[in-house]
Amino acid sequence: MTEIKASTGPKYARIYSVGSATPSRVIDNEFLLQYIDSSDEWITQRTGIKERRWVAEGENIETLAMEAASKAIERAGIDRAEIGAVILSTISHYHQTPALAPKLAYQLGIPDAAAYDISAACAGFCYGLAQAEAIVRAGQATYVLLIAGEVISEITNLEDRGTAFLFGDGAGAVIVGPSETNGIGPVVWGSDGGQEGVIWQTADWHTAVETGVFPKLGMDGRAVFKWATSFIARATKKCLDDAGLTPDQLDVFIPHQANDRITDTLLRYLKLPETVVVARTIRQLGNNSAATVPMAMDALLSSGEASSGQTALIIGFGAGLVYAGQVITLP
Numbered sequence: 491m492t493e494i495k496a497s498t499g500p501k502y503a504r505i506y507s508v509g510s511a512t513p514s515r516v517i518d519n520e521f522l523l524q525y526i527d528s529s530d531e532w533i534t535q536r537t538g539i540k541e542r543r544w545v546a547e548g549e550n551i552e553t554l555a556m557e558a559a560s561k562a563i564e565r566a567g568i569d570r571a572e573i574g575a576v577i578l579s580t581i582s583h584y585h586q587t588p589a590l591a592p593k594l595a596y597q598l599g600i601p602d603a604a605a606y607d608i609s610a611a612c613a614g615f616c617y618g619l620a621q622a623e624a625i626v627r628a629g630q631a632t633y634v635l636l637i638a639g640e641v642i643s644e645i646t647n648l649e650d651r652g653t654a655f656l657f658g659d660g661a662g663a664v665i666v667g668p669s670e671t672n673g674i675g676p677v678v679w680g681s682d683g684g685q686e687g688v689i690w691q692t693a694d695w696h697t698a699v700e701t702g703v704f705p706k707l708g709m710d711g712r713a714v715f716k717w718a719t720s721f722i723a724r725a726t727k728k729c730l731d732d733a734g735l736t737p738d739q740l741d742v743f744i745p746h747q748a749n750d751r752i753t754d755t756l757l758r759y760l761k762l763p764e765t766v767v768v769a770r771t772i773r774q775l776g777n778n779s780a781a782t783v784p785m786a787m788d789a790l791l792s793s794g795e796a797s798s799g800q801t802a803l804i805i806g807f808g809a810g811l812v813y814a815g816q817v818i819t820l821p
């Protein structure tokens with residue numbers, strides 16, 4: 491048999507930088523009460539959400555992704571010509587093809603990078619991070635730009651009192667590259683297509699073309715809540731176990747921002763010490779789907795609540811159903 495040369499790369503990878511972008515339009519709970527029978531008190535108590543950001547005129551998935559990616563590249567201090575792959579995780583790009591990532595790479599001045607989109611809903615960033623880490627360690631690219639961006643407001647059913655208040659728009663991006671020490675633990679990921687009907691899109695995009703009406707997001711909130719507080723709790727613990735860490739070795743916890751009460755349950759299950767900094771960006775940003783984890787990471791680092799070099803546990807979960815999480819060293 492003819493021997494084919496295999497690619498080889500550095501032993502470890504880490505996240506070099508993070509950047510994020512939030513749209514300008516602030517939507518408070520009060521605003522939504524013109525569409526749904528609810529109250530600021532109910533939404534705050536049941537979810538933690540006080541407000542979220544939605545795109546305004548001129549803002550879209552492309553502008554948000556460009557802003558987050560530009561910040562991440564600048565903060566990494568690397569030569570963008572050395573970015574060999576660009577991954578965009580999103581469920582908000584209108585076109586089945588071409589993907590948006592090649593256009594973003596071109597506009598960012600990254601020449602000849604492998605570029606593609608992935609669709610893993612709210613687990614999208616952590617799915618992408620697993621890919622980026624593997625690409626770097628296999629020597630298939632020196633640096634990978636991973637972007638996660640969403641405009642969920644466009645598929646939000648304003649009249650659905652089970653979902654109208656949950657989601658916000660935004661983008662986050664990281665640069666992943668080679669490292670002397672390990673900065674990204676083993677990914678814990680999976681899916682359960684048997685529960686595809688738990689979070690759904692009300693129509694396919696072909697229908698949207700015919701009717702001119704966007705499909706909307708639908709969800710069995712109680713089923714998601716139950717899955718997140720049982721199965722996902724165990725998966726979160728496995729992220730720590732697989733990284734060889736105990737809860738007291740963790741500095742920061744960045745769970746998907748789906749509901750503050752889900753976060754509380756995960757905290758109790760993991761028995762994290764009170765010293766662990768916990769992301770609560772849901773209060774100001776809502777659930778940003780794939781963009782949630784990097785947006786929360788950037789917010790914690792920018793505010794000084796978390797700092798570079800600390801150990802963080804991240805996990806995303808959502809429609810599919812899909813989930814992915816890992817332990818990382820903060821950039």
Ligand code: COA
Pocket residue numbers: 526527528529532533536537612651652653709710711712714715748749777807808809
């Ligand atoms: N405002 C006021 N009351 C509401 C309401 C609203 N928007 N929506 C439901 N209610 C009422 C219900 O009618 C019900 O009243 P009843 O007890 O008199 O029958 C009560 O509140 C509880 O309803 P329920 O559907 O059980 O609410 P909940 O506590 O499960 O909260 C969610 C709903 C959506 C906030 C919650 O299920 C959730 O966050 N699920 C996870 C969602 C998620 O994470 N999705 C994305 C994953 S990526």
